[in-house]
Amino acid sequence: MKTSNYSVLMPAGKNYILYNCRTDVMVQVDNRLAELYQKNETDLERIADAAPDFFEYLSSNGFIVEDDFDEQKQIIDYWKEDDENSEELLVTINPTMNCNLRCWYCYEEHGKKSKMEQSTVDAVISYLQKQVAGGRFKSIALTFFGGEPLLYFSQVVQPILEQIKKIGTDKVNWTLHFTTNATLLTKEIAEYLQPWYPSFQITIDGNEFIHNIVKTMGKNKPGTYRMTIGHIRMLLQMRMKVAIRFNYTAKTLERFIDVLTDLKDFSDEEREYCNVAFFRVWQDKKSDDEKSLEEKLDFLESAFRSAGFHVIGQTTRLVGRCYADRDNSIVINYDGMVYKCTAREFNQKNCEGRLIEDGNIEWNSRYEQRRQVRYCNETCRSCILLALCHGGCSQNKLESPEVGCLMGYSEEDKMDYIRQRIKDIYVEQTKRVEARKRKDQS
Structure with a gap:
């Protein structure tokens, strides 16, 4: 041995x-x-x-x-098995690229006239019908993204869901998710969606002052912070799951302690249905004071955990494979163009196929390029972080040189990553032990 x-x-x-x-x-x-x-x-x-x-x-x-x-082969074989999972289909739909807000860090171009036409809605339904009829998948995970998907809820989202009911919700297990700023959410929409047991990702950008600057509905319009928190709480009270995404920069991070104050009156039951995670805005470049920033982040994560919130650790959300690497994962844009990644602009350069009227997809050469680069260059294959980092996702690999570390990690960075992973595992294990103790005492 x-x-x-x-x-x-x-x-x-x-x-x-x-x-x-x-x-x-x-x-x-x-x-x-x-x-x-x-x-x-x-x-x-x-x-x-x-x-x-x-x-x-x-x-x-x-x-x-x-x-x-062969450990390296076992890691990559495991990835391939995950990527080729034939039981679950992931479908992301962009009803529009338009949005009622204008966050400074958003990478998307907000086309005001971008709305999914009925012909594309029909093609989406045909695609889903084919997948169900084929009997291949046990579950279909449907995500509405954008833009702001609730802008055209009654014109696009609701008609698709009504057609899914006709396709048959008993033939496969359907799950429903929305990535939304939640400002257009109403009680009527929430009540309509409730039988689907949907989940939501909703972003908060700092305390009330900062959030209202970032997420503004326009000059002389009311702030969105209190509205967003109110809508999050409404969903939780209706027992719908919410992932609260805290988007931060080095300048705004420490003010999230104010957000904790505003969330502290959430009941224990409400907290059971939500989790929180901190994400650094991608345009916020590293500074000379990164250690201080890490300490602030550790403090905030600990504070939210101590207050009874489930915090997703910095490395925990990165351990699994990226959805874009999976064979059975697609993103259908409002115009019928098909993509794999939601973290890049939806333009001709990044397009990988086209949804046609009969519900089939015509893939292009970029789709094949992605499939060929999924499993790392030699530098990544020999790295101790291979199983954790995956050498970056296939989008990183498409955009980066074929040699060297695509993430730009130094040896010290790698050890820092491992230390953070150990810390996250310890926190997760501690939470499980505490949960068992509470269960035994009840």
Whole structure:
């Protein structure tokens, strides 16, 4: 047997943390076991003789593998299995590229006349009918994106959902999601959607003052902050799940403590239906004071957790495969053009196909290019972060050179990433233990 290429031993106070990037498992070990592991990485029989239980744990959790076991191949084979998942279809629909707000960091061009025409709605329905009739998928996850998808709720979203009812909600498991600023949400819309048990992603950009500057409906119009929080709470009270996305910059981050004050009167039941996650606005470049920013972020995440909110850790949301890498994931724009990624402009350069009237998709050469670059260059394949970072998503690979680290990580950056992952795992494990204790006490 041999030690894994993806294991790291790090000091943690008086003890050590042993972590494996491939299996995403960590364990705390004392000085004796840490020294035993370090001194005998090439002579594993000594570990087996001196600490058989420890050796068994290492073997069971991927810290030690068989001599002929190809870890790199196992990682990529796992990705391929995930990407080729034939049971779930992911369909994102952009009813429009227009939006009632103008956030400064938004990368999209807001076409005021961009609205999905009836012919495209019909083609979307034909596409979904074909997928259901084919009997291939057990579930179809439908996401409405944009632009602001609620701008044309009655003209686009509702007609599609009504047709899905006719296709048959008993033949596959349908899930429904909206990425929305929530300002156009009404009680009537929420009540219509409630039987679908939808989920929502809704963004808050800072405290009330900052949010109202970023998300403005226009000159002399009321602020959107209180409205957004009110609509989030309405959804939670109706037991619909909400992911609250905190978009921050180095200048705005610390003011999110004010947001916690405004959310503190959420009931325990309401908090059960929501999670929060911090996302740095992509235009906000790194500064010389990144360590201070990380400390502020750690403080805020801890504060929200202490207040009973489920916080998605910085690395947790990155561990899984990107939706754009999956074979059975498409984005249908309002004009019938088909894409794979929602994090880039919906233009001719990024277009990968076209939805035609009969519900079929004509793919172009860019789609094939994406498929060919999904599984990393040689630099990524030899990196300790391979299983965590994936070498970036296929969009990164399409846009970047074929050699070198696409994420620009130094060796120090890699170790920082691993430290953050260990921290996130510890928090998740602690929450599970606390949840079990509460369940046992009830």
